[in-house]
Amino acid sequence: MRIYLIVGLLVAMTLHGGAAEQGMDKMWGESTVKLRAENAERGQLFEEGNYAMFIHWGLYSQLGNKVDGKTYYGIGEWIMNPRMAGIPPAEYKKLAGTFNPQEFDAKAIAKLAKDAGMKYIIITSKHHDGFAMYDSKACDFNITKTTPWAKDPMHELADACRAEGLGLGFYYSHNQDWTFPGGGNGPKVDEDGNPATFDDYFVKKCLPQVEEITSNYGPIELVWFDTPGKMPKKYVQQLVDVVRKNQPNALVSGRAGHGLGDYQSLGDMEVPHRNVKGLWEAVDTTNDSWAYAWYDEYWKTPEEILRRLIACIARGGTYMLNIGPRGDGSVPERAARSLRESGEWIHRYPQVVYCTDASPWEHALPWGDVTVKDHKLYLSVFDWPASGKLYLPGLKTSVKSAQLLNGNEAEIIKVEKSNGWTVFEVPRVAPEKLVSVIEVDLEDSPQVDPTFGIDPEMETEILAEFATVQGAKSTTKRWMEKFGEWKAVKHVHNWTPDGKAVFEVDVLESGDYNISLTYSGEGRLVWGVDVVGGEHIQNEQNSSHNYQEFPIGWINFPKPGKYKVAVTCLEGDGKTSSLKSIGFKPVF
Structure with a gap:
């Protein structure tokens, strides 16, 4: 690891026993780790800073998920898509004529990121709607040429980030473009009715715009490509080559496609439960939508932000948390408040977050x-x-x-x-x-x-993904609660009569423990739980279509030590029975 430390800190860190006498302000102050954009090597802010701000902001923010008086529930940046409001490209483009974000304040956003403890910002330079949020010469459908505001917010944000010592990077939708002829999922003909190919889009718009964002805003930390779809490798390679040429110190996101990115980007809103090898990031958002949605007030609390941030770092990765400014450019205050409060904690304990390695336990612990x-x-x-x-x-x-x-x-x-x-x-x-x-x-x-330790005081939950499975399947299931709001679970399902999910546990204190199972399924199910070589219990409970915790009964561990605990689906529809986790709670 490349760690930048002040000289006095190096001395203080060796005096663990007398830290208070040596001045704790030197040991745990903000100067603990110097991770500033101007002195970072390639990927340092990503690998050692561990925390970043994502910003989804565009014409879609002006709608806030309401079109012609109707609210569409889901991620706001997809509002023009047929699966949401289905706005035709010609109608969507008219939004630019009223886009006037007078409340946009680049300095305030950069300060918010700094206060939150984040080390760089990634902002949408062009999302799937094709609208460039900067002064693009490659396409007139951009913020300086078609809006009454007529400013380039990317220049302002670049200056603000440099002033705060933050890194800056750009999101760019390289495959999808819903308004440019030939773009992925976009018009198939040009304005004259002539057939348009993906090559037309790539040569006329995509490649020159990537050239622009990597040339016109000073040093940047990262180019975050998204949804490559079936984009041929030769196109992705050209884009990566442009980034390498213009920004040799910048990373390329794994979503560029074809294995050409520098790191792995997990699924939207996915925080892993076990350690992930290599360089990777989790991308999440402060509520349920990436772009601003007028109705979405389900904000992550400061504690939840820290839980997810520390979970990502402890699993070996980086956490990038999104805000969605309103159409006027302002940041919802509740999101900002949660970020600031969690940031206050990070500034008190920077050594927990920055320049740290993954947990050797490879999973969370009960507390x-x-x-x-x-x-x-x-x-x-x-x-x-x-x-x-x-x-x-x-x-x-x-x-x-x-x-x-x-x-x-x-x-x-x-x-x-x-x-x-x-x-x-x-x-x-x-x-x-x-x-x-x-x-x-x-x-x-x-x-x-x-090995998972069964805590003698608080409930220990062990996810089914950590079980050894036989006679059943262990796979990941993903679904959307609202459009684009992804949920996921690694579950054990398709149980045969001999199917088992076996958990290895370490028990510190012998005695009775209350066992619960979190599952979904159809109808009434009978589950059995066995201490291998010991006690067996079973119980029938009605299942739910969503995952719910059900009590099974008490089970005894006669002495401290390691045990194997087996879960079986004894009766009911084993095909649809889906086990998410097992819980152990001490009775006395």
């Missing part, structure tokens, strides 16, 4: 998650133990010391070992409102047994 920096573990505790004991399973490396952090203060806490578990004695009240942090200094690099 939160873990990030790693050298020989230090950072335990991000979302669900604080009321008993005053926090349980960490499977850590093999010896602990030198542990500290409960509280902004610029730290409290040494006692650490014990019990049956292979590490137990921390902590106050009964969490020091932080959002996420409390324990810093664990190890004797060496962390070595871990990643």
Whole structure:
């Protein structure tokens, strides 16, 4: 890792025991990591900054998902698509004549990103609607030539990002263009009625516009291509070559297609549950729509933002979180408020987020998650133990010391070992409102047994994707709640009479545990749960079409140690029965 540190910090970081005496402001202040665009190497802000702002803003923002008095529910940037409002290209283009975003404030947006703890911004230079949100010479359908505002917001944002030390990058829809003849899913004839091919679109618009966005705005961090569809590899290669020529330090998103991107981009709104190898990002949004939708007030809370951010970092990736400004250019205040509040926490604990490695447990823990920096573990505790004991399973490396952090203060806490578990004695009240942090200094690099530990105090949920499956199928199912609002689950389904999903667990405290299953299906189902070689329980519950948690019963672990727990679908429609997870909750 390439870590930029002030000299005084290097000294302070070695004094783990007397950190308070050395001045905690030096140890955990904003200067902990210097990740600024002007001193970043290629991909550094992506790989080590771990957090970015996405912005979806365009003509569609002016509609806000309402057309001719009717509200369309779903992602706003697709409003003209036939699966939404189905606006003909000629009618859609007329929107430019009234697009006048007087409330757009590039400096305020850059400051919001900085306050949120983000390290760069990616903004839509052209989405699928074909409208260029910058001064394009390649096509007149752009913000400077067809709107009364007639400004280039990308220049303003580039200047604002440089002033804040942030990186800037551009989203560009390279395959789809719904308004230019020959563009993907666009008109098949030109304005004169002549047939138009994809090559016409690529040569006349796509390639020259990528040349523009990589040439006219100074150094940029990333070009975020999207939805390559069936775009031939030769076209994608030309675009990547342009980026390499004009911006040798910029990354290319994995959605360029044909394996020509620099990193993997996961599915929309997907936060993985297990570690993902290689360089990757998750893209998410502050509510349910990417672009502004007038009705969508389902904002992520500061805690939810931090949960998803830390989950991505702990799984080894980068998190890019979207805002959708209104048509007038203003940012919804509730989204901004959540970003600022979660950002305040990040500025208090930058060492948890920046320049960190994935959790060696490779999955979340019942109380939160873990990030790693050298020989230090950072335990991000979302669900604080009321008993005053926090349980960490499977850590093999010896602990030198542990500290409960509280902004610029730290409290040494006692650490014990019990049956292979590490137990921390902590106050009964969490020091932080959002996420409390324990810093664990190890004797060496962390070595871990990643077996799921059954917490002796709080419920432990284990997702079905971590099970060993026989006589059934384990696949990922994706669906849309509203148009473009993706949900996903890796589930076990298509059960045969001998089908099993087997979970390996590590039990610290023997006794009875209440077992629940989260599943969906048809009609009444009978599920069985077995401790392999031990107790069997089963129960019948009515299923739901959506995933719901159902109680099964109590099961006993007679002594501490490792067990295998098998789940079976005993009666009912095994084909549609879909298991999402199993839960273990101590009874006493």
